[in-house]
Amino acid sequence: xxxxxxxxxxxxxxxxxxxxxxxxxxxxxxxxxxxxxxxxxxxxxxxxxxxxxxxxxxxxxxxxxxxxxxxxxxxxxxxxxxxxxxxxxxxxxxxxxxxxxxxxxxxxxxxxxxxxxxxxxxxxxxxxxxxxxxxxxxxxxxxxxxxxxxxxxxxxxxxxxxxxxxxxxxxxxxxxxxxxxxxxxxxxxxxxxxxxxxxxxxxxxxxxxxxxxxxxxxxxxxxxxxxxxxxxxxxxxxxxxxxxxxxxxxxxxxxxxxxxxxxxxxxxxxxxxxxxxxxxxxxxxxxxxxxxxxxxxxxxxxxxxxxxxxxxxxxxxxxxxxxxxxxxxxxxxxxxxxxxxxxxxxxxxxxxxxxxxxxxxxxxxxxxxxxxxxxxxxxxxxxxxxxxxxxxxxxxxxxxxxxxxxxxxxxxxxxxxxxxxxxxxxxxxxxxxxxxxxxxxxxxxxxxxxxxxxxxxxxxxxxxxxxxxxxxxxxxxxxxxxxxxxxxxxxxxxxxxxxxxxxxxxxxxxxxxxxxxxxxxxxxxxxxxxxxxxxxxxxxxxxxxxxxxxxxxxxxxxxxxxxxxxxxxxxxxxxxxxxxxxxxxxxxxxxxxxxxxxxxxxxxxxxxxxxxxxxxxxxxxxxxxxxxxxxxxxxxxxxxxxxxxxxxxxxxxxxxxxxxxxxxxxxxxxxxxxxxxxxxxxxxxxxxxxxxxxxxxxxxxxxxxxxxxxxxxxxxxxxxxxxxxxxxxxxxxxxxxxxxxxxxxxxxxxxxxxxxxxxxxxxxxxxxxxxxxxxxxxxxxxxxxxxxxxxxxxxxxxxxxxxxxxxxxxxxxxxxxxxxxxxxxxxxxxxxxxxxxxxxxxxxxxxxxxxxxxxxxxxxxxxxxxxxxxxx
Numbered sequence: 001x002x003x004x005x006x007x008x009x010x011x012x013x014x015x016x017x018x019x020x021x022x023x024x025x026x027x028x029x030x031x032x033x034x035x036x037x038x039x040x041x042x043x044x045x046x047x048x049x050x051x052x053x054x055x056x057x058x059x060x061x062x063x064x065x066x067x068x069x070x071x072x073x074x075x076x077x078x079x080x081x082x083x084x085x086x087x088x089x090x091x092x093x094x095x096x097x098x099x100x101x102x103x104x105x106x107x108x109x110x111x112x113x114x115x116x117x118x119x120x121x122x123x124x125x126x127x128x129x130x131x132x133x134x135x136x137x138x139x140x141x142x143x144x145x146x147x148x149x150x151x152x153x154x155x156x157x158x159x160x161x162x163x164x165x166x167x168x169x170x171x172x173x174x175x176x177x178x179x180x181x182x183x184x185x186x187x188x189x190x191x192x193x194x195x196x197x198x199x200x201x202x203x204x205x206x207x208x209x210x211x212x213x214x215x216x217x218x219x220x221x222x223x224x225x226x227x228x229x230x231x232x233x234x235x236x237x238x239x240x241x242x243x244x245x246x247x248x249x250x251x252x253x254x255x256x257x258x259x260x261x262x263x264x265x266x267x268x269x270x271x272x273x274x275x276x277x278x279x280x281x282x283x284x285x286x287x288x289x290x291x292x293x294x295x296x297x298x299x300x301x302x303x304x305x306x307x308x309x310x311x312x313x314x315x316x317x318x319x320x321x322x323x324x325x326x327x328x329x330x331x332x333x334x335x336x337x338x339x340x341x342x343x344x345x346x347x348x349x350x351x352x353x354x355x356x357x358x359x360x361x362x363x364x365x366x367x368x369x370x371x372x373x374x375x376x377x378x379x380x381x382x383x384x385x386x387x388x389x390x391x392x393x394x395x396x397x398x399x400x401x402x403x404x405x406x407x408x409x410x411x412x413x414x415x416x417x418x419x420x421x422x423x424x425x426x427x428x429x430x431x432x433x434x435x436x437x438x439x440x441x442x443x444x445x446x447x448x449x450x451x452x453x454x455x456x457x458x459x460x461x462x463x464x465x466x467x468x469x470x471x472x473x474x475x476x477x478x479x480x481x482x483x484x485x486x487x488x489x490x491x492x493x494x495x496x497x498x499x500x501x502x503x504x505x506x507x508x509x510x511x512x513x514x515x516x517x518x519x520x521x522x523x524x525x526x527x528x529x530x531x532x533x534x535x536x537x538x539x540x541x542x543x544x545x546x547x548x549x550x551x552x553x554x555x556x557x558x559x560x561x562x563x564x565x566x567x568x569x570x571x572x573x574x575x576x577x578x579x580x581x582x583x584x585x586x587x588x589x590x591x592x593x594x595x596x597x598x599x600x601x602x603x604x605x606x607x608x609x610x611x612x613x614x615x616x617x618x619x620x621x622x623x624x625x626x627x628x629x630x631x632x633x634x635x636x637x638x639x640x641x642x643x644x645x646x647x648x649x650x651x652x653x654x655x656x657x658x659x660x661x662x663x664x665x666x667x668x669x670x671x672x673x674x675x676x677x678x679x680x681x682x683x684x685x686x687x688x689x690x691x692x693x694x695x696x697x698x699x700x701x702x703x704x705x706x707x708x709x710x711x712x713x714x715x716x717x718x719x720x721x722x723x724x725x726x727x728x729x730x731x732x733x734x735x736x737x738x739x740x741x742x743x744x745x746x747x748x749x750x751x752x753x754x755x756x757x758x759x760x761x762x763x764x765x766x767x768x769x770x771x772x773x774x775x776x777x778x779x780x781x782x783x784x785x786x787x788x789x790x791x792x793x794x795x796x797x798x799x800x801x802x803x804x805x806x807x808x809x810x811x812x813x814x815x816x817x818x819x820x821x822x823x824x825x826x827x828x829x830x831x832x833x834x835x836x837x838x839x840x841x842x843x844x845x846x847x848x849x850x851x852x853x854x855x856x857x858x859x860x861x862x863x864x865x866x867x868x869x870x871x872x
Contacts, residue, residue, distance in 0.1 A: 010120075012100075012127040012137050015149035016300040017264030021128040022048065024149075025096040029077060030055055032123060035094035036078040038085035038115055040102055042067065043203045047232075049079040066377060067436040068456070082111050087118050087313060095121035100129035100137075101305060106247065109309030110339040116140070118313070132257055135304045139335045153267040155260075157294045158274040160287065161239065164190055168219035169236040172278060173262050175224060175245035183241055183278075184222045184474040193475030197223035202429050204463035209470060218475055225258070227265055238266040238275045243287055249340075256296040256303075259289075263297055309339035317367040320352045346384040347391050348374040357392060360399050373398055376437060380430040390434070398444060405447040409454060411435055416458035418465035422473065425466040432459045561615060564700035566608070574608060581626040582646070582701050583619040587612060618691040621674050621684050622650060628673055637661040638669065641682070645675065649702050650687030651723060651734055657682040678738035679745075679784045680812075681725065685735045688723045696722070712736045713771040725783075728776035740767055740777075741784050748809055759789050759806025785812045 013021050026048060029035035039045040042065040049063040049070075062075035064084045078090070082097070089095040103113040116127060117140065127137065127144075137144055163186055166172070172187075172194075174180045180198060187194040195213040197206050213221040214234055221233065225245065240262070244253045254262075267273020275297065277287035289297075296302055310333075315326035327345050330338045348371065351357050361370045373395050378387040397403045415431045432455060439445050439452040497503055502512045511519050560567050566574040566587070576585035587608055589601070628634055629642035641662060644652050659677065662670075670677070674684050686692070690710045696702040704722040707714060714724065716731045724731040732740075744762050751760030767777045778788060789806040 009123075009145065010125045010127070010141055010143075011145045011147065012129070012133070012141075013147050013149060014127075014129055014131045014134055014137075016131070016151045016260065018151050018153060018268060019149040020152065021149060022098060025098070025126055025128055026051060026055075028124065028126060029094045029096065032092075032094040032121075034076040034092045035096070035121065036080060036085060036090055036092045037096040037098060038080050038082040038119065040082060040099045040108075040112075041226075042081055043206055044098070045079045045081055046203060052077050052079065067433055067440060067459075069440050069452070082108070082115055085115055085119060087114055089118075089120045089122075089125070092121050093123045094126070095119050095124075096126040096128060098128045100127045101133045102129075103133075103308035104305050106249070106309065106340050107342060110311035110313075110342070113308040113310050113336065114313040116308070130257065130261075130302070130305075131300065132302050132305045136306070136308060136335050140308075140333070151264075151300065152269050154272045155263060155267060155298055156272065156274050157289065157298060158237065158276040160277045160279040162279050163187065166220070166239055166278075167237050169234060170219070170239055171221045171223060171227060171233065171235045171237070171265060172239045172241050173223055173225060173227060174241040176242075177224075179241055180222050180224060181474075187220050187222065188474050191220060193218045193471075194220040194222045196470050196474055197221060197227055199224055199226040201426070201466070202433065202459055202463045204460055205429070205466045205470070208463070208467040212471065212475065222474075225262055227262065232268060233265060234268065235265050236267065236271070236273055238263045238273070239278045240276070240287060240289075241278045243277070243289070256293050259293060260297045260300065260302065307335060307337045310336040311339040311342075311345075315371075317364040317371070320348075320358060320361055320367060320370075323367055323371060324349060324352065343378050343384055343387060344375045347388045350384060350388045351392055351395070354392070357395065366399065369398065370395060372441070376434065379433040379437070380427070394438070402446045403438070403444055405445065405451060408435065408439065408445055408451045412451070412454050412458050416461060418461055422466065422469045425462055425469060429459065429462045429466060432462060559611065561612075561695070561698045563698070566612070576612075576699060581623070582649075582699075583616065583622045583626060585612075585699065616695070618689070618695050621686040622646060622692070624673055625650070625675075625684065634669065635663070635666060637663065638666045641670075642673075642675075645682065645684065649696050649722070650684035650692075652682050654678065654680055654682055676735070676738065678734070679741040681734050681738065683734050683738075688733060688735055693722055711771075713776075725780070727772060727780035728778075730771075730773060730776040732770070732772060732776075732780060736770055737780060740770075740772075740780070741786075744781065744784075744786055744807070744809075748807075759808050761804035762786070762788075762807045781807075783812070785809050 013024060015021060025037055029037060030052065037045075037048065039048065045063060045065055046068075049061060053061045056077055059072050059074060060076050062071040062078045063069070064071060064078060064080045066081060066084060078085075078092070080086075082102075085097075086092075097112065097115050097119060100112060100116050103109045103116055105112070116137075119125070127133075131148055134146055134148075137146065163172075163183070172183050174183055177198065180196060184194045184196050195209040195218055197209055201209070210221075210233065212218050221227075221235070227233070240259070243259075244251055246252075263273075263275035265273075266275055277289060279287070310331040312326045312329050316322050324345075327348075328338070351370075351374065352361075361367055373391055376387075376391055376394065380387070380390075382390075394403070397407070412432065412435055415428045415435070417428065418425070420428075436452065436455040436459060439448055439455050442448070445451050502509055558568070559573060561576075564576050564585075565572045566576065572590050574590055575588045577588050579586040587605065589605060589608070625642050625646045629639050629646055631639075634642065637658065641657055641659070644657060654677075657677075659682070667677070674686050676683055676685055688710060690708055693702070693706050693710060694708060697706045702722050704719070707721045707724070710723065710733060713727075713730055713732050713736070714721070716726065716729055720726050720731040723733055725734050725737050727737070743766055747762055748760045762781070764774070764777060772780070781788075787808050787810075789808065791805050792803040
């Protein structure tokens, strides 16, 4: 058995997915004079080849796989599949093997084990893989340097979800072609489509399908477990459509390590990811991960690999019997086990039993050449018997020398036909991949370079055709666009109204306008009609406004709102009277327009209403308050508060809000409406912006002056403008004042509480940055119950910056009154009216307000002293 060589430093970089292992290997290789990296997939080798070409240039880089060979004369950096990788390292300064844990794979494990034991670089050798490989790597490679790398992002279990509830940027993983197609078809019907990735696809087709997902044209990708091996995708969530697969011997449940390899595709670099299962499975019990599996995947804790598969890498070619005996030999080293019979050995044994073939394979040269023919990969996945017949036909030409170029060209031409359905194209692609492999062999085909180029061209054509068929079947572009419109990025979609009345979303027609009524496209299916109507409801407001504006501009010219009227220049066109609510005024057209014929007048009235609706968009938060105030489920107390807020255009003093009567469990409801409960005011921050304040003034709903810029702090000449609170000789916007109060309360909460330390510091830097003067700041803070103390002078002889001024706080008196019947010194409870009548005078019989009892143990100490005096 071949023993590992120790003439170079061997380093293993192990860890879960998304740890930057491959990126590290690329950096290390580019730092050497030459190098080679072996990958598990042709697709991954191609991706890294493109990266290294950008760094070192195409003349220095080579790509070698079973089906493709790009090798410039002076190439120094080689990206290969594991099978095509030189087993001794090829004399390169740097050698790396990616996904080295695949030595435990039943089908290809012996290839990875051989490269792990024998492929060495002159200066550095690097093994990349899972942390489960560590114990076995230490046993097989004494003195190896192990480096573990943590995952860049967090992977979290999110439970089970229906297909219709999956979040965008999700990957759904299945383990059969039938299930992949089924899930993709459902996503097409209900989510606009999905990209499809399977191991049977050619690399070009997989790249095109991946690009569909990466570009955002579709938000979902359906794949087999091929997605778990090196495909770097912008996936946020991975959903398992199945938890078992057929491994070539039996149907079995995935191991936690296999689940983690797939789930790890969620979240790239610093972006966290989630994983879960797909619910609604009709074939049996619901899919559920066990607690142990979830813990293992989230924390990357898996049982270590205990054995790697091995097969004699240097068999003897004396005769077929000796060759088969060597390939079936068992390893003598602990930690290795004999590999299961792979398809190449199965084909060799079947053909060796046929006398007409075995009689022609007698010399060592013929035995070696025959074994090379048997190693042709079974791209068509037809099994040993069918593949053995294909190899036998191939050997009938190879035993006499070369395969004729005319024969190869005819086979490639037959397979290059791009007509047919998805399954037909996949079958032809598999056949072309077989001939591409054959044409890469150095001594199998006459005119090898020309035939290899023809095979690549045919594969590219078939890949394009297959991608087109997959897209047509599993991606409904119109539905996909509409589904995006139903999400949070709807505002980013390009919705257009053509001159002929046709409505398009991202250039996809969905219907047309008849007057101001939307009519769905007659060609839409029943499933698409629902989406189109939903999309129309979401987007039609803006389109109707566009049509109304065009109509109004044609009929009346440019309009504006001022003083509760719609004006054309200075001429009134309509008066805005009180409607169902202040934010929904009613249009009463001017008398001059009453002379229009009824049909024209009605059309113009509709256009004006749509135009006004567009102008009133900044008042959406106010409308939300008005709508919630009419909802019986809000409760009487909350409705009263909302009516007060709506009547006062989104701001009211805390003492007028009646907060004492609002249950605490209703506070989240208020927050969802955008209501903030501050120290002195209850307000809606969205209504403190310039657009809604100016619009309220123009509608005549607010008589107070308005600041167009709504700056944080302004100088005050008369009464504060709308949305501002007085602060000495200045005024501060209500939300900015609340920001200062909140910062002061946070400082108060952090201050140590003891008898020796009184007060707490208040940082004035925030107020200064807003433009608030010191005296204005003190006046504002006094309204909220904050009082500055005396500056603390440094002790005599002490040096350094002065200590901050200590502040104290007590609740404003107007917020607290003693409850009726409460003895002097008893606990107080807040009153909604502050202990006053409606006119603001003290209520008759109301007890005098008192300062709340001091918190801490001070009150209890004095009470205990009183008890002792009574007993004495």
